[in-house]
Amino acid sequence: MKFFIDTADVDAIRELHALGMVDGVTTNPSLILKSGRDILEVTKEICSFVEGPVSAEVVAMKADDMIAEGRKLAAIAQNIAVKVPLTWDGLKACKVLSGEGFMVNVTLCFSANQALIAAKAGATFISPFIGRLDDIHLDGIDLIGDIRTIYDNYGFDTQILAASIRNPNHVKDCALIGADVVTAPPAVIKALANHVLTDKGLEQFNADWAKTGQKIL
Numbered sequence: 001m002k003f004f005i006d007t008a009d010v011d012a013i014r015e016l017h018a019l020g021m022v023d024g025v026t027t028n029p030s031l032i033l034k035s036g037r038d039i040l041e042v043t044k045e046i047c048s049f050v051e052g053p054v055s056a057e058v059v060a061m062k063a064d065d066m067i068a069e070g071r072k073l074a075a076i077a078q079n080i081a082v083k084v085p086l087t088w089d090g091l092k093a094c095k096v097l098s099g100e101g102f103m104v105n106v107t108l109c110f111s112a113n114q115a116l117i118a119a120k121a122g123a124t125f126i127s128p129f130i131g132r133l134d135d136i137h138l139d140g141i142d143l144i145g146d147i148r149t150i151y152d153n154y155g156f157d158t159q160i161l162a163a164s165i166r167n168p169n170h171v172k173d174c175a176l177i178g179a180d181v182v183t184a185p186p187a188v189i190k191a192l193a194n195h196v197l198t199d200k201g202l203e204q205f206n207a208d209w210a211k212t213g214q215k216i217l
Contacts, residue, residue: 024052047077057083098122131164
């Protein structure tokens with residue numbers, strides 16, 4: 001499974017990139033706001049060292065304007081994935097932009113039917129939002145499973161990019177059910193290495209080692 005990092009914080013991306021944990025990056029208007037930087041500038045910097053897809057989101061509401069914005073964003077670098085919302089206008093934009101050879105990430109997906117029509121429109125990635133479904137007491141992982149079944153049934157090439165990842169269990173469940181990609185904040189990716197028994201075991205090993213009076217270096 002591929003790991004995309006859901007942030008516009010360049011330093012955080014670089015840290016994980018050095019460990020081989022970055023297969024791509026996703027951004028959105030909220031993350032750009034948090035970064036405090038110009039969207040074109042920060043996206044270009046991310047693309048300068050991240051080889052995989054970097055999602056940059058349009059903000060227009062009408063298809064023609066989304067297409068124009070998408071073309072401008074795609075001009076930043078060859079690995080840009082233009083992010084469009086799962087609306088009828090967004091699907092129109094997806095069809096045009098994907099037809100022009102650009103990667104398109106269709107975002108804000110909350111149903112299997114939405115994922116189906118996004119694939120029909122030529123989406124490179126579909127982004128179902130797991131955490132936001134959980135927030136309204138629906139099972140986001142069930143949605144991933146439904147999309148996986150539909151895409152496998154009909155041979156769609158659209159990759160399932162599980163988004164709104166809130167915790168390590170979401171990552172594990174997505175991996176088990178067959179998501180192609182998860183996009184998660186840096187803190188969640190780092191938390192995958194954590195386990196209380198690892199900490200407890202290390203504490204015991206260090207205590208026993210101190211009693212030996214030995215040194216390795």
